[in-house]
Amino acid sequence: MLRIATRGSDLALAQARRIQQRLSEAGKAAELLVIKTRGDVALDLQLSENLHKGLFTSEVEAAVGEGRADLAVHSLKDMPTAVEASCSEPIVIERVAPEDVLLVAPGAVIDGNVLPVRIAGRVGTSAARRTAMLTAWRPDLEVVPIRGNVPTRVQKLLDGDVDAIILARAGLHRLQLNLHPLRVFILKPEIWLPAPGQGAIAVQTRLEDRELQEVLGRLSNPVQAQAVALERQALAFSEGGCHVPFGALAERAEEGDWQLRVGQSVAGAWRTNVALGAIDGLAKRAFQGLAEGQSLEPHSLWRLLDDPL
Template identity: 45%
Template sequence: MSGAVKLGTRGSALALWQAEWVRAALARHRIAAELVVIATRGDAEVDRPLHQLEGKGFFTHEIEEALLDGRIDVAVHSLKDLPTELADGLALGVVPERGNAAEALVTRDNGITSVAGLAAGATVGTSSLRRVAQIRHLRPDLAVVPLRGNVPTRVQKVKEGRDGLDAALLAAAGLERLELADRIAARLDPLEVMPAPGQGALGLEVRADDQTVRARLAPLEHAPSARAVAAERSLLAALGGGCQAPVAAYVGPRAPGPGSRLYGRVTALDGAVQLTASADIDERDPVAAGVAVADLLQAQGASRLLGR
C-alpha cells in the first residue's frame, strides 16, 4: 500500500494516547501513520453501567465498521474491550508489548494503601461487574456504586468525593499512560483483585486478508505479550463470557522454575462465592491453557455463577 496507515481510534484521552503511541512506534520503523477518530456507543451512552446496555463491543463496533468499510487500515483497541469473537473478515493482527496489567486503587484520602485499609462502609466506584464482584467478595461491608466516564473524569470524581465516593478501581496502565500514576494509592496484587483478560495490552485489529498492513505492523509484535493475552482471551471465550462478564484472568510467572502460569477467576455478583483456578502455559499453545483453566472453573460451577 502507498500513503500513511490510517489508525482508527476512539476520541478519549487514553484512546488517543494509545493510538499516538502506535503512530510513534511505526514512525520509528519509518512507517507513516495518521489517526482517524471515531465515536463509539460506549462513549456516547455514559448514563448507565455498561452491563445494562444491550449487545456487545460498546467501544469497538463502530471502529470495526470503519475497518470493514476501508475507511481505516487498523483499529487500535484496549484489548480488554475487544470481544473474543471478531466480526467476519477481521483479525487480531498484532499485540505490542503489554503495559501494567494490575488493578489500581484510587482514593479520596491519602494514607490508604489497600482495599483492606478502606473504612467500614466506604463507597467504592466502578461499573465493571468483574470489579464489583471481587470487591464484594473481599469487603462485603463496602458500598459499591456505578462510576462511568473517561479515566481523568473518574479520578477527579474520587478526589472531589463526588456522590460520596471514597475510592475507585481503575486499570493501572491507563493511569500510568495518562501520567496520573501519582493518584494511585495502591497497585493491587493481581491475585487479590484479578484484572480483565487482556488488561494493559493493546490490540491492533486488521482486515483478515490485508497482508500488506499486517507486514507493516509486524515490527510492533511482542511475542510474550501476545502469548499471555491469547491464553487469557482463550479462557474468556471458553467460558462464553463477554467483555462485561465477571471473568478475570492473569498471566504471572510460574514458581518455582521458568515459564508462565495462567490464573482465571469467576466471582458471584454478590461476592458470596469466588472460584479461582490455574494452569501452566505451553508457549507453543497458549490457547490450551485458557481451555484448561476454563474446564477447571466449570467443574467448580462457573456456569452457575455466570447465569448459564
C-alpha cells in the same frame, strides 16, 4: 499515508499516538481518525447490565472494514473474543502493568484491612469483575457505578463523589496524571485478577491487508501476545464478553511452561483456579477447574505503590 481509527478519549488517543510513533519508527507515516462508539455516547449505561460485546470497539472496527481507515487501535480488554469478519485478529503491540490500582481519598484510608478503604465507604466502578470481587471480599462497601474517561473518574474522586475508585494501572501509566493528594495502592494481580488482556494495546487491519499485518507483526512482543492470547482463550470458554465478572492472568513459568490464573463470580463468591503447563489446552484446563476452584478469603489485597506510574 495510513489512517488509524481510534476512540476519542484521552487514553484511546494516547494509545493511538503510541502506535503512530511505532509505525513512524518503522518508516510508515499515519494520521488519526477519531470514531465515537456506543459506549462513548451512552454514558448512562451500566456496564454490568449491558453486556453487548463490542460496546467500545464495533464502530472502530467498522471504520477499517469499510475502508475509511487502514488499522484500528483498541484497548485489548475492551475487545470481544470474536472479531468483525472483515478485520484481522488483534495484533498485540505492547502490554504494560496489567494490574488494577485503587485510588483512595486521604480521609478515607484505613490500614490493616483487606482493602484500605474505610468501613461502609463508597467505591466507584462500573466493571462487573471489580464489583464481584468487592462484593465478595468487602461486602460492607457501597459500589457506586461510575462512567466517563479516566480523568473524569479521577476528578469525581477528588470532588468527593466517592471515597475510592478502581482503575487499570496501564491507563494511569499512559496518561501520567497528577494524582496528588490521592493515595495509590496496587491490587495484587495474583489475587485481584485483572481483565483478560488488560494493559495491552491491540491493532486490527483489513483481513486481506497482509503487508500491513507483517509490518505490525514485527512491532509485536511475542511473549506478551501469547500471554494475552491465553487469557482471552479462557474468556472465550466463559462465553462472555469484556463486561462479564471474569478475570485472568497468564505468566511465563520456568522451562517454557505457562501459569494461567482465572477467576469468576459464582453465586456471590469469587472462585479461582490456577493451571500450570504447556500452552496447548491450558486455557481449557484452567477454566474447567473453576468448577472445583477455591473461594479465597484473602487477608490483604493491596500494597502501596512504591514506584512511579
